[in-house]
Amino acid sequence: MEEQPPRHGRVVLVPCPFQGHLNPMLQLGAILHSQGFSITVVHSKFNSPNPSCHHEFTFQPIPDGLSPDEISSGNLVAILLALNCNCKTPFQECMTRMTQQQKPDGKVTCIIYDELMYFAEAAAIHLKLSSIILCTTSVATAQSRVAIRQLKEEDCIPWQDSMSQDRVPNLHSLRFKDLPVSIFGVPDNFLDLISQMYNVRTSSAVIWNTIDCLEQSSLEQQQQRYCPIPIFPIGPLHKFAPVSCSSLLNEDTSCITWLDKQPCNSVLYISLGSLASIDETEVAEMAWGLANSWQRFLWVVRPGSIPGSEWTESLPEGYREIVGERGCIVKWAPQKEVLAHSAVGGFWSHCGWNSTLESISEGVPMICKPCFGDQRVNARYASYVWGIGLQLENKLERKEIERAIRRLMVDSEGEEMRHKAKNIKEKVEICIKEGGSSYNNLKMLLEFMSF
Structure with missing residues (x-):
């Protein structure tokens, strides 16, 4: 879709301040801006997005009231509930000022908020x-949370x-162990959060970052549940959005130069996302499993992801010399560019929804090692429903890791998964082309928002 000059008024975006939620919200903003909407992002001071990455947006921080102890606790449910409590009044005050000061050609027409930032509705x-909800997980995850x-x-x-290992009633693809529960279990506040997330209340529509060819039956069920409120599945959002960076971490692009030197489909890319942590024992098992597989690898070791370690101090002594040019280790990578690179033949992922969509969009099969929450649902779908990955279900152990890597990167089993992944990639490309389901849904959303 060709970029349009501003002509539809201003849309206010309210993202959830975690990487997996910021990315799709800012991608949606870029899409809407390209179609003639002015964009203001109202965000918490915690994990603020970088305004320099989106010069075309206006950014407005509001106080979030989070204490250092709350932030360092790692209790995402508690943090999200606190954000909704603390941000409600500052956001309303911010919006009131914005509407009082607005010019006729910059009139606020709509608020789009992440499903987790439901304070915006007030x-x-x-x-x-008008308000619209953006859902940044799969529909299967939403249904399993409600369950x-x-x-x-x-x-x-x-x-x-x-x-x-038992199947969950009415969720026949999922076992109990695949349910997206919090790492803190299922306390009452987690159930309260679920109840708030999937109550559409007075919202006029729901945008979903998913694809009809992946979740058709689930989307149909969800549309019946939300009727008469329309659902617009317009994923994958990153395929429609103009190229930009919304990473909270600095991306090391030197790994692309390293990938350029590697044979086609020869590299396993490893990244466990922006939140997960692994202990020293798991790091050592991963390291030796990678080394003993004799496969090339690009490994993202996020600073702070290993408790008690700033970066790679926990790797076995002399590890870099042992793996030599077969391995490249970076702090953070430009993931979409990495997955699109011809040298990458597999992705060891935590299976966050953004990572899953990005891998699917490039036809890259996966080794799935979910850590918590919706990652479990996505891993189960990738490995069991879509057949484009294999799941590590036990405690990380070097021999099992070595076998899994070779199954994916060398054996016929991996070749079959690669073939299925390419087939799904082709279906995704049909969905986002003119006349495809995501393309048409985006067109209908733009028409819906223009009234």
Whole structure:
């Protein structure tokens, strides 16, 4: 779609301040800006996006009231509930000022908020503005979260260890161990968060960063649940958005130069996302599994992801010399560019939804090692439903890691997964081309927002 000059008024975006949520919200903003909307991003001071990456947007920080102890706790549910409590009044005050000071050609027409930032709805009601929810996970994840509430009421949660492999009623692709529970279990505040997330309240529409060819039946079920509120599945958003960087971490582009020197489909890319942490024992097992597989690899070791270590001090002594030119280790990588590179033949991922969509969009099969939450659902779908990955389900152990890498990168099993991944990539490309489902849904969303 060709970029249009501003002509539709101003849209206010309210992202959730975590990388997996910021990315799709800012991508959506870039898409809307290219189609003639002015964009203001109202965000918490915690994990603020970098304004220099989006010169075309206006950024407005609001106080979030988070204490250092809350931030360092790692309790995402508690942080999200605190954000919704603390940001409600500052956001409404910010929006009131914005509407009082707005010029006729910059009139605020809509608030789009992340499903986790539901505090924004109160301001939309108060100012009589249209509001739209952006869902940044898969529909399967949404359905499984809603199911958790029902299972809790039926005393099926917490479940016995003997039930972990059992299928969840009405979620036949998922086992109990695949449910997207918090690392802190299923406390009441987690259930409260789920209830708030999937209550569309007064919103006029729901945007979903997913693809019809991946989740058609789930989307149909969700549309029936939300009816008459329309759902617009317009994923993958990164394929429609103008190229930009919304990373909270500095990307090391030197790894692209290293990839340029590697044979086609020869490199395993490893990244466990922006939140997960691994202990020293797991790092050592990963390191030796990679080395013993004798496969080329690009490994993202995020600073701070190994407790007690600033970066790679926990790697076995002399490890870099042992793997030599077969391995490249960086602090953070330009992931979309890496996955699109011809040298990359596999992706060892935590299976966050953005990473899963990016891998699917480039036809790259996966080794799935989910850490928590929706990652478990995505890993199960990638490995069991779509057949484009294999899942590491046990404690990390070097021999199992070595076998998994060779299965993906060398064996016929991996070649079959690569073939399925390429087929899904082709279906995704049809969805985003003119006349495809995502393209048409985006067109309908733009028409919906222009009234």
